Amino acid sequence: MDYLKDNNSKVKQNSVKFLEFAIKNEVLNFGSYKTKANRQSPYFFNTGRFSQGSLLKDVGVFFANEIFTIEKKLNIKIDCIFGPAYKGIPLVSSISIALSNNDRNINFAFNRKEHKDHGEKGIIVGELKNKNVLIIDDVISAGLSTYESIKTIKENEGIPLGVLVALDRQEISNSIDARNFRCASCEIFSKEKIPVFSISNIHDLILLLESKNQNTKKLKCYLKEWGSLFNESS
Numbered sequence: 001m002d003y004l005k006d007n008n009s010k011v012k013q014n015s016v017k018f019l020e021f022a023i024k025n026e027v028l029n030f031g032s033y034k035t036k037a038n039r040q041s042p043y044f045f046n047t048g049r050f051s052q053g054s055l056l057k058d059v060g061v062f063f064a065n066e067i068f069t070i071e072k073k074l075n076i077k078i079d080c081i082f083g084p085a086y087k088g089i090p091l092v093s094s095i096s097i098a099l100s101n102n103d104r105n106i107n108f109a110f111n112r113k114e115h116k117d118h119g120e121k122g123i124i125v126g127e128l129k130n131k132n133v134l135i136i137d138d139v140i141s142a143g144l145s146t147y148e149s150i151k152t153i154k155e156n157e158g159i160p161l162g163v164l165v166a167l168d169r170q171e172i173s174n175s176i177d178a179r180n181f182r183c184a185s186c187e188i189f190s191k192e193k194i195p196v197f198s199i200s201n202i203h204d205l206i207l208l209l210e211s212k213n214q215n216t217k218k219l220k221c222y223l224k225e226w227g228s229l230f231n232e233s234s
Helices: 002-006 010-024 053-074 088-100 144-155 184-192 202-211 217-226
Strands: 028-034 040-045 080-083 107-116 122-125 132-140 159-168 196-201
Touching: 010 028, 010 053, 010 159, 010 196, 010 202, 040 217, 053 088, 053 132, 053 159, 053 196, 080 088, 080 144, 088 107, 088 132, 132 144, 144 159, 144 184, 159 184, 159 202, 184 196, 196 202, 202 217
Parallel strands: 080 107, 080 132, 132 159, 159 196
Antiparallel strands: 028 040, 107 122
């Protein structure tokens, strides 16, 4: 249990609590899964498991607490949270309710997968124009959906301030210069000047599992192939 004793900062403890919550409710699964970046992964973060009101409520609180921290770090108020379709939609809905329960009323918006040509039309539900926007997503791996969200927000005259995910897989992107960066999160910050925040990450997951004497060989091998080399100081 050295990890939990030696890393007792508030940030680490929040990460541990979230990971234990995700594992307990089978949101975080282990096996063999293909990712959006076409990689065979030994684990999968299944946001679809947040399909009960109580679970969605709890995950909203985890995100909301992190948002208060981000606003303090950036020294700016976020006007809007953006959830990319489809998994981001229930997340931003839950987060906005959790924030309102703490006297923080915030707008949320999301995109459609298809263009709507009647009613309010377009692909955006909500208002992004001239708003400081925080992108919300379940995970970041190669950063594909993050770049899409940044592009969508800019096209609709919003200002993407940052990204917040539940789990940062800390993998490299598929770009031609991906190996020049520690992971996709670092690449996004370097190229877009947009910071990526996370409630938890793969390194914390490995350390947590090891503290419980669980085998992490497959996770480490995957991380060495597609992400930053594992070291306990990261």
